[in-house]
Amino acid sequence: MSAAATARREIPEASVARLPGYLRALTSLARDGIASVSSEELAAAAGVSSAMLRKDLSHLGSYGVRGVGYDVERLASEITSALGLTQDWPVAIVGMGNLGRALAAYRGFAERGFRVIALLDGDPRVVGEEVAGQRVRPMADLPALVTEEGLAIGVIATPSDGAQQACDDLVAAGVRSVLNFAPAVIAVPDGVVVRKVDLSTELQILAFHGQRVAVEEVVAP
Amino acid sequence: MSAAATARREIPEASVARLPGYLRALTSLARDGIASVSSEELAAAAGVSSAMLRKDLSHLGSYGVRGVGYDVERLASEITSALGLTQDWPVAIVGMGNLGRALAAYRGFAERGFRVIALLDGDPRVVGEEVAGQRVRPMADLPALVTEEGLAIGVIATPSDGAQQACDDLVAAGVRSVLNFAPAVIAVPDGVVVRKVDLSTELQILAFHGQRVAVEEVVAP
DNA sequence: AAATGTGAACGCGTTCACAGCC
DNA sequence: GGCTGTGAACGCGTTCACATTT
Numbered sequence: 001m002s003a004a005a006t007a008r009r010e011i012p013e014a015s016v017a018r019l020p021g022y023l024r025a026l027t028s029l030a031r032d033g034i035a036s037v038s039s040e041e042l043a044a045a046a047g048v049s050s051a052m053l054r055k056d057l058s059h060l061g062s063y064g065v066r067g068v069g070y071d072v073e074r075l076a077s078e079i080t081s082a083l084g085l086t087q088d089w090p091v092a093i094v095g096m097g098n099l100g101r102a103l104a105a106y107r108g109f110a111e112r113g114f115r116v117i118a119l120l121d122g123d124p125r126v127v128g129e130e131v132a133g134q135r136v137r138p139m140a141d142l143p144a145l146v147t148e149e150g151l152a153i154g155v156i157a158t159p160s161d162g163a164q165q166a167c168d169d170l171v172a173a174g175v176r177s178v179l180n181f182a183p184a185v186i187a188v189p190d191g192v193v194v195r196k197v198d199l200s201t202e203l204q205i206l207a208f209h210g211q212r213v214a215v216e217e218v219v220a221p
Numbered sequence: 222m223s224a225a226a227t228a229r230r231e232i233p234e235a236s237v238a239r240l241p242g243y244l245r246a247l248t249s250l251a252r253d254g255i256a257s258v259s260s261e262e263l264a265a266a267a268g269v270s271s272a273m274l275r276k277d278l279s280h281l282g283s284y285g286v287r288g289v290g291y292d293v294e295r296l297a298s299e300i301t302s303a304l305g306l307t308q309d310w311p312v313a314i315v316g317m318g319n320l321g322r323a324l325a326a327y328r329g330f331a332e333r334g335f336r337v338i339a340l341l342d343g344d345p346r347v348v349g350e351e352v353a354g355q356r357v358r359p360m361a362d363l364p365a366l367v368t369e370e371g372l373a374i375g376v377i378a379t380p381s382d383g384a385q386q387a388c389d390d391l392v393a394a395g396v397r398s399v400l401n402f403a404p405a406v407i408a409v410p411d412g413v414v415v416r417k418v419d420l421s422t423e424l425q426i427l428a429f430h431g432q433r434v435a436v437e438e439v440v441a442p
Numbered sequence: 443a444a445a446t447g448t449g450a451a452c453g454c455g456t457t458c459a460c461a462g463c464c
Numbered sequence: 465g466g467c468t469g470t471g472a473a474c475g476c477g478t479t480c481a482c483a484t485t486t
Contacts, residue, residue: 019429024404039468054467057469058469062468062469065463066469067465067466067467084433101323111421112421183245183329185267195423195427199327200332204244205416206374206399206400207310207334207398209398209414210305210374211308212305235476235477236477270478272481276448283446286446286485287447288443288444288446289444
């Protein structure tokens with residue numbers, strides 16, 4: 001195995017999760033014509049500590065210059081490469097309810113190299129409808145999307161009771177990366193990565209903190 | 222200070238983040254007419270280990286029965302109370318672009334006790350438009366929403382360059398809990414809690430894993 | 443007998459602090 | 465002199481394993 005692949009594999013998950021933030025900050029700096037940054041500056045732009053930034057970057061390799069800082073273009077390119085963003089990633093969205101339609105129309109994906117190549121739904125009454133300029137396709141189309149179009153990432157936007165089935169279909173077709181918006185726990189075989197985004201959970205966590213503040217105010221005004 | 226308030230404050234953040242998942246699993250069990258669960262069963266339903274579940278619940282108090290398990294209704298009620306979900310939480314969404322409109326139309330919020338009481342936008346051309354049955358209001362309405370309607374949670378769905386301003390307006394009006402969908406780091410004073418949801422970041426993390434798999438397959442087919 | 447609640451062990455992630463290099 | 469890269473220290477969160485309780 002090559003050294004690059006080895007290094008790449010050993011990046012801790014927590015670091016990987018911060019790399020997109022660093023990349024965004026670097027892109028913004030580059031747009032402002034800034035050619036070089038210190039870890040202190042970049043960390044501030046990304047909202048982390050400089051020590052954490054340096055430790056994170058050290059997992060990618062040694063791309064800084066002591067006494068100087070990091071070359072903005074170079075570092076952006078290294079992170080892009082480490083994240084695997086040099087290629088386009090075809091994405092399919094499953095579930096054309098409220099949220100699915102919203103995601104289909106959301107332009108933020110395309111901006112970062114994610115092409116929504118298909119919208120799918122398990123309900124035959126929805127299949128064929130036009131959403132965000134695409135015709136909604138049946139789940140049976142999934143295998144062909146994987147083999148012919150290189151589909152690699154599935155987004156689940158079904159109601160919670162359909163999430164497991166949708167995921168099973170995606171995995172059976174060969175998709176190994178899933179972003180789950182349904183408020184449900186889904187089981188997958190080894191080798192498949194699932195990330196979950198749950199809007200209600202986020203609000204519930206905020207409610208907890210809001211309540212905590214309210215309690216404090218009553219107790220110690 | 223009451224014991225309940227003290228205990229509530231000491232729940233570790235990581236545990237708080239899992240409570241909504243437990244609550245969801247319990248609600249589902251209750252709907253199926255199940256009155257009692259063991260930590261093993263509930264943990265499986267929530268997708269965590271039984272040891273972690275028990276440790277998490279121990280922060281709330283001692284609501285299980287040794288040798289028996291947990292009463293579903295009782296535990297659901299305790300978690301509801303710990304999270305502060307006995308009351309309704311008024312929410313405002315700022316930024317009526319693509320994502321903001323989608324969130325405004327999303328019904329998942331209301332189902333869990335979050336009332337979207339206002340949609341706002343900083344652009345006068347958007348103010349007055351009707352979105353999801355509500356008239357879009359100007360940012361100047363924020364202070365009145367806080368004092369008169371008890372607005373407590375703000376959702377930022379602006380483009381990234383408007384996020385800090387939107388957040389500043391929310392905080393100035395008295396909002397202490399913010400859910401940020403904009404791909405930007407925002408600064409807030411102490412006492413204000415911000416949670417961030419970034420769809421592109423999630424996809425980028427998935428891309429990393431997808432690429433890792435691809436590399437492995439080339440190296441060790 | 444069965445399952446909770448919890449101290450102790452463990453491991454990961456973050457921060458510290460400084461050696462090393464420009 | 466200044467800033468990176470990193471071993472060491474630290475702290476938090478998870479898991480283990482069992483004493484405790486019904």
